[in-house]
Amino acid sequence: MIKFFLAAVFFVIATSLSSRAQFISADVGVDGLTCSLCSKGTEVTLKKLAFVDTIWVDLNDLVAHIRFKKDTKVSMDDVRKMIEDAGFTVRSIKAVFNFDHTTVGKDYHFVYQGDTYHFIGADSKTLSGPVTLRFVDKQYVSKKEFTSLAKMTSLDCYKKGKAAMCCEGDYKVTGTLYHVSL
Amino acid sequence: MIRALVLLLLTAVSFTARAQELFIQTEPASNMPAGRFGLRVSSDIWQDNKTVSRFGTEVMYGLTKDLMVHLQAYGSNQLTGFHPETFGAYVKYRLYVDDGFKYHFRISAYGEALGGEQHSMSPALSFKGAGPIVSGGFIATVLENRLALSLTVGATRALKEISISSMTYSNITNLNSSFSVGYLIYPPSYTGYSDPNINVYAELLSYQSLYDQSVDGHTTSEHATEMLLSLGPQLILNSVARFDLAYAITVTSGFIQKSPNSFFARFEYNFY
Numbered sequence: 001m002i003k004f005f006l007a008a009v010f011f012v013i014a015t016s017l018s019s020r021a022q023f024i025s026a027d028v029g030v031d032g033l034t035c036s037l038c039s040k041g042t043e044v045t046l047k048k049l050a051f052v053d054t055i056w057v058d059l060n061d062l063v064a065h066i067r068f069k070k071d072t073k074v075s076m077d078d079v080r081k082m083i084e085d086a087g088f089t090v091r092s093i094k095a096v097f098n099f100d101h102t103t104v105g106k107d108y109h110f111v112y113q114g115d116t117y118h119f120i121g122a123d124s125k126t127l128s129g130p131v132t133l134r135f136v137d138k139q140y141v142s143k144k145e146f147t148s149l150a151k152m153t154s155l156d157c158y159k160k161g162k163a164a165m166c167c168e169g170d171y172k173v174t175g176t177l178y179h180v181s182l
Numbered sequence: 183m184i185r186a187l188v189l190l191l192l193t194a195v196s197f198t199a200r201a202q203e204l205f206i207q208t209e210p211a212s213n214m215p216a217g218r219f220g221l222r223v224s225s226d227i228w229q230d231n232k233t234v235s236r237f238g239t240e241v242m243y244g245l246t247k248d249l250m251v252h253l254q255a256y257g258s259n260q261l262t263g264f265h266p267e268t269f270g271a272y273v274k275y276r277l278y279v280d281d282g283f284k285y286h287f288r289i290s291a292y293g294e295a296l297g298g299e300q301h302s303m304s305p306a307l308s309f310k311g312a313g314p315i316v317s318g319g320f321i322a323t324v325l326e327n328r329l330a331l332s333l334t335v336g337a338t339r340a341l342k343e344i345s346i347s348s349m350t351y352s353n354i355t356n357l358n359s360s361f362s363v364g365y366l367i368y369p370p371s372y373t374g375y376s377d378p379n380i381n382v383y384a385e386l387l388s389y390q391s392l393y394d395q396s397v398d399g400h401t402t403s404e405h406a407t408e409m410l411l412s413l414g415p416q417l418i419l420n421s422v423a424r425f426d427l428a429y430a431i432t433v434t435s436g437f438i439q440k441s442p443n444s445f446f447a448r449f450e451y452n453f454y
Contacts, residue, residue, distance in 0.1 A: 032281030034325050035366070037204065037452065040375050040421035041215040044454035059372030062284065085247045086215040089281035 021100040021112065023074040024130060028064040029091035030057070030083055042086040049078055062091075073113045076135060077176050093135035099127035104182075107153055107171065115175035121152035122182050133180040149181065203323055203330035205362045206426045206446065207385045207412045210332055211288035211323035213276055214244035214452075224426075224448035226309055234260050236267075236300075238311055248276040256311030260301050268313035270296035274321070285326045292336070293318040302344045304437040305354045305391040306408040309444075314341040319358070328366040335359045346439065354393040361386045379418035383428070386411055391437075406436030412446070424450040 033039050039057045046055050046064060051072040056065045064083075068074050080090045102110060105124035110117040120136055138146055150159050155171060158179050203210040214220060222240040227233060236258035244250045252272040257264055271294070278289040296313030307315065319336020340354035368380040387410040395404045414428030426448040432441050 029283075031283055032279070032286040034284055034286065034327070034330075035204070035418075036372060036375055036377060036379060036421040037418055037424070038212075041218060041452070041454055045215055045218075059374070059377075085217070087213055087244075087247055087276075088286075089279070091281075091283065 020070075020098060021102070022070065022098055023068050024096045024098055025065070025067045026074075026076070026079070026093055026095035028066060028079060028083070028093050030062050030064055030088050031091040032088040033057075033062045038087070042083060042088060045082045045086045046079065049075075049082060051075070051078075075115070075176070076178060090140065092140050095133050095135070096130050097133050098130050102127050107155055109171050109173065111174055113175075116173045116177045118153075118155070118157065118171075118173075118177060118179050120149050120158060120179050120181050131182065133182065135178060136181045137179050149179075203325050203332060203364060204381065204416060204418070204424065205330075205332055205364060205385060206383050206414050206416060206428045206448070207387060207430070208332060208334050208360045208362050209272075209274065209292065209321060210330070211274075211276065211290040211321040212286070213248065213250040213274060213290070214242055215454075216244045216247045218452065218454055219243040220450055220452040222448060222450045224310070224446065226444050226446050228442040228444035230260075230303075230442060234258060236260065236309060236311065237264075250274050254296075254311070256296075256298075256300065258300070266298065267300040268296040268298040268311045270294065270298075270313065277320075285324075287324045288322070290321045290323075291318070292321060299342060303346070303441060304408070304435075304439050305340070305344060305351045305356070305393040305406070306389040306435070306437055306441055307338060307340060307354070307356055307391070308387065308389050308408060308410060308441045310446075315339060316341065317356075317358075330362075330364040332362040332364075333360070334362075348397060349438070350396040352394045352396065354391060357390040357392075359388045375421040379416075379421075381416040381418070382414070383416065384411070384413050385428075387430075408435040408437055408441060409433045410441065414446070422452045422454065424448075424452075426450070 030042060036059055039059055043055055043057045046052055051068050051074045052066055053069045054067045076093055083090050103126045104119050104122050106122060108119040108122060136149055203212060220242040224238040226236040236256060238254060238256045240252045240254045242252045254272060255269040257266040274290050274292045276288060276290045280287040294317045296315050299314060300312050302312055315338050317336055317338035319334060321332060321334045323332040336358050338356040338358055343350055343352035362383060362385040364381050364383045366379060366381050369377045390407045392405045394401050410430045411433050412428045412430040417425045428446040430446060431443050
């Protein structure tokens with residue numbers, strides 16, 4: 001009986017863990033950084049974000065490795081703003097998201113914790129478990145890549161930026177709109 | 183286009199090897215992070231019949247990502263005993279930013295006002311804390327990897343005349359400029375924030391002064407130029423504490439009383 005009870009508890013915990021859709025971590029490339037004194041200022045600034053659990057800035061590659069707290073809303077826009085407040089610019093964002101059987105495809109709009117993640121150039125597939133998402137908004141990719149990615153979507157919101165009204169009809173946007181690719 | 187010009191400039195001066203932008207004698211175009219503050223204490227020391235020490239304290243604060251302010255106060259034992267001299271504020275506003283991987287180019291505008299009075303030796307007003315003055319200008323700083331270059335151009339207006347013996351200098355306006363080069367020599371690569379950083383700096387400071395000179399009631403309009411070369415190392419510990427040392431040599435001076443060569447030392451702590 002005890003064994004059965006423990007097995008049931010174990011099953012419930014395992015199921016809840018696997019189905020918890022959330023951001024796990026992010027690698028954020030920072031431009032303009034050149035010295036450890038500046039990096040420290042950036043790291044301390046980012047630590048002030050409520051959803052940041054741990055952070056480590058690689059001083060050679062100038063990438064901030066961030067782990068997020070569980071069950072808290074993660075805002076990549078807040079990460080960007082904090083880095084800009086520290087005096088620098090975000091070069092790239094790659095974030096690991098724990099999916100729970102989410103089927104994505106071309107121009108799929110994934111709504112998570114009130115924000116919208118628009119998949120650019122994604123083939124139709126079901127995502128489960130940790131998947132790396134690359135943020136491909138204009139400021140995070142080269143001009144050449146932006147032009148190439150823009151051809152992969154029929155929606156203007158990618159070219160026009162983050163204005164919520166850009167995605168219309170079947171593609172309603174709530175909260176902040178991010179563009180991501182797999 | 184601007185970046186191309188900057189890279190061209192970098193290539194042109196690449197013989198100077200590579201450095202960092204926390205310049206000793208001048209301010210870079212970069213600002214402190216918004217909401218953070220730092221504290222500085224500094225001293226100029228030179229010989230003038232006796233050993234003269236001028237002390238400075240500065241509190242620095244990042245108001246926004248683009249605007250920062252320094253509150254500063256100076257004092258010295260130049261006359262009799264230690265006494266306070268000048269006090270005031272320095273503000274810097276970031277006008278242009280171009281960030282890249284281990285690269286940035288920034289342009290800022292600055293303004294400074296100092297009240298009180300410092301005993302000046304000439305209209306060059308070359309010492310930190312010289313005043314009372316108002317000044318303003320522009321700073322352009324480029325940094326690529328370990329090399330930092332910075333150019334400052336500005337104007338300073340003295341708010342009081344300077345009397346030395348029987349001579350009086352009035353209507354003093356300075357056109358000041360500086361060119362600073364810095365190079366990060368240690369560490370060769372980072373392992374963490376506890377790595378000590380060692381930078382070396384060479385800074386050329388130029389003061390072109392326009393002024394009226396009065397002797398025995400006879401006034402003439404004069405101008406003179408002084409150039410100082412400052413060389414020195416910098417040590418940064420734990421990515422928060424900074425120690426600067428420099429020796430400033432008066433290379434040329436058109437003033438009757440040229441500025442003496444001087445040592446400069448500073449400690450800075452950043453509260454993050």
